Amino acid sequence: MPGAALAIPPRAGGANGFSFGMAILGLALLVAIFGPSLAPHDPLTQELAARNAPPDALHWLGYDHLGRDVLARLVAGTRISLAVALCATLLAMLLGAGLGLAAEALGRWPSFLVFGAFDMVRALPSILLALTLMVALGIGIIPLIIALGVAYAPHMALVARAAWRRESATGYVAAARVMGAAPLATLWRHVLPNIAGALVTQAAIIMPRAITTESVLSFFGLGVSPETPSWGRMISGASRFAESAPHAVLAPVLALCVVTLGFALVGDRLRLALDPLRERGR
Amino acid sequence: MSFALQAGLGFLRQAMLLAGIAIAIFLLIRVIPGDVVDSMALEGSLDDDAIAALRAELGLDAGTLTQFRIWASRALVGDFGNSLRFDRPASELILAALPTTLGLAALALAAGLVLGIVMAAAAALWPGSAFPSLVEILNLWSIALPTFCVGLAAILVFSVWLGWLPVIGQWLSPVLILAVDIAGQVAKPLHEDLKEAATASHIRTARAKGLSPARIVLRHLLPNALTTVVALGGLILAGLIGGALTMEVLFGLPGLGTLAYQAISGRDYPVIQAVVLVFAAGVVMVNWATDAIQRSLDPRLRQ
Numbered sequence: 001m002p003g004a005a006l007a008i009p010p011r012a013g014g015a016n017g018f019s020f021g022m023a024i025l026g027l028a029l030l031v032a033i034f035g036p037s038l039a040p041h042d043p044l045t046q047e048l049a050a051r052n053a054p055p056d057a058l059h060w061l062g063y064d065h066l067g068r069d070v071l072a073r074l075v076a077g078t079r080i081s082l083a084v085a086l087c088a089t090l091l092a093m094l095l096g097a098g099l100g101l102a103a104e105a106l107g108r109w110p111s112f113l114v115f116g117a118f119d120m121v122r123a124l125p126s127i128l129l130a131l132t133l134m135v136a137l138g139i140g141i142i143p144l145i146i147a148l149g150v151a152y153a154p155h156m157a158l159v160a161r162a163a164w165r166r167e168s169a170t171g172y173v174a175a176a177r178v179m180g181a182a183p184l185a186t187l188w189r190h191v192l193p194n195i196a197g198a199l200v201t202q203a204a205i206i207m208p209r210a211i212t213t214e215s216v217l218s219f220f221g222l223g224v225s226p227e228t229p230s231w232g233r234m235i236s237g238a239s240r241f242a243e244s245a246p247h248a249v250l251a252p253v254l255a256l257c258v259v260t261l262g263f264a265l266v267g268d269r270l271r272l273a274l275d276p277l278r279e280r281g282r
Numbered sequence: 283m284s285f286a287l288q289a290g291l292g293f294l295r296q297a298m299l300l301a302g303i304a305i306a307i308f309l310l311i312r313v314i315p316g317d318v319v320d321s322m323a324l325e326g327s328l329d330d331d332a333i334a335a336l337r338a339e340l341g342l343d344a345g346t347l348t349q350f351r352i353w354a355s356r357a358l359v360g361d362f363g364n365s366l367r368f369d370r371p372a373s374e375l376i377l378a379a380l381p382t383t384l385g386l387a388a389l390a391l392a393a394g395l396v397l398g399i400v401m402a403a404a405a406a407l408w409p410g411s412a413f414p415s416l417v418e419i420l421n422l423w424s425i426a427l428p429t430f431c432v433g434l435a436a437i438l439v440f441s442v443w444l445g446w447l448p449v450i451g452q453w454l455s456p457v458l459i460l461a462v463d464i465a466g467q468v469a470k471p472l473h474e475d476l477k478e479a480a481t482a483s484h485i486r487t488a489r490a491k492g493l494s495p496a497r498i499v500l501r502h503l504l505p506n507a508l509t510t511v512v513a514l515g516g517l518i519l520a521g522l523i524g525g526a527l528t529m530e531v532l533f534g535l536p537g538l539g540t541l542a543y544q545a546i547s548g549r550d551y552p553v554i555q556a557v558v559l560v561f562a563a564g565v566v567m568v569n570w571a572t573d574a575i576q577r578s579l580d581p582r583l584r585q
Contacts, residue, residue, distance in 0.1 A: 120302045123566050124558070127524035132558050135546060136310045212428040216528050219430070221547050239434065246438050253431050261426035 021265025028259050032082045035075035043068060043076040043229045055247055064234070064248040065241040073229040074251050080230040082259075084144055085210040089203050091149025092210075096156030097199055101192075104164050105183040115161070118154040126151040130213055134222035141224055148213060152206045159202040163195035197270075204267035208260040215256060231256050289574045296570040303562045304357065308350055311551050362556035365545075372556040375541055380560075382537035387526050389457045391518070394464025395511065399504070401465065402472035406480065407499050417469045424466025429525040432459045433532045456529035463525060464518055468511055475507040509580045515572035523561060 055062040103114035137143035217223040218232025231252040238248035362372040405413035530539035545553035
């Protein structure tokens, strides 16, 4: 269905929502950058006697099912989950917007072929696609980034194409063409700066989805390797012991929800600020 | 272009997409290093002759093209090969799992659409009431809270802490969680559409004639705005499928999601292949149907 990926969540919250969202994301970023070096415990050290132990004064979030400090893993997981999502989103942007725009600029046939391929990728829901790719690529951080990046590339491509078509109807693109500028040069020098806002907005929508999909993949036994502390791995490991150690599940689940909320609040405002031409994305 | 011709062309396009996906999935599985025989040889002690014989028996010694021709001609009639784990046809496992997934998806979709449409209509009918804010909250909920997280939280709260019967929760919680997610996606755009459509001149006429607000919303506004809901179909479906997959695994429902989960952990490639293809076929068909329904509902799209 053309345009389905363009459907952007309608605006949520107001100016307060934006500040709140920025505060959440800023905090998450600080934790991701400085947290692991400040955390008092090691995310991999096991204290087998303390398996599933509840929070206490020294271990604020308690221990998980393998006797590892939940807070230390949460902090280390913030870095990994955010880094994976960021790299995947950048890859999606490079693949989707890069290939899509170049094909679109080069003419009818390249565009037909590239977007045909993107349509094929888009026919599978991103979770299922990422799942299939992970089965083929094996587990690990790099395969995970590739799988997520490929899965979200078509979403980026559609937004880029819509923005490109909007821009190519304007006078400056026609002027560049009349002056004999090469299509790709026009794209790079004149159009890209004008559609960057739309791409950044789409990135803010893809990031939280990539974080969630990472968790779901880990829950399915794919994703990063089992000992790597990512939120998804924490959830998948601890969920089997939810009865005796609910804190070990709750901590990463809450972190995931809060960060998704932050992205939703910020992304919505970004859309209004950076992409004023498209008032309602549908 | 006539309506039927357009629908036919659309169908052809979707069928080509599906064929492309089938080829891609087939190749993807072949990319994985090592085949079934390799892993069997690792487990048992097979000598080289036995390995070669087994390969020939399974058709793995043929060229990729021949293998694809055989696989595709069998897949077309619903034969996806045998599950490596259960020693049963993959199609049998899928048929057994399908009703659960379809039931879960259909229940969630119906409940979600009803909730979303009722909320949007109520918000349009009574702009001064709490309904517009409820639409906002519902929308924020579905954007900010992934169904995966809500599902985990629901298990913690209801099953672990409150100790409610898991039997009820097994169906009720996933349906409710997915339904609220869908309602949030539908209610907001529909509400905005209703507000916008309320400024049209035929609505002014209806109001001038003295029709009641309820009649205007239900008879004159809602039918037109329903195209919005259909247009969101693809997005809703993607969320629904991803959601149903995870909900099944979370709540232990024996559907396609659980089957995929078991197949992935058991490296049961024929089953993975079949599940992905079945999902792709479903999505492609629904996309085609949404397009056709949209055209029949909205004459402006037929040009």
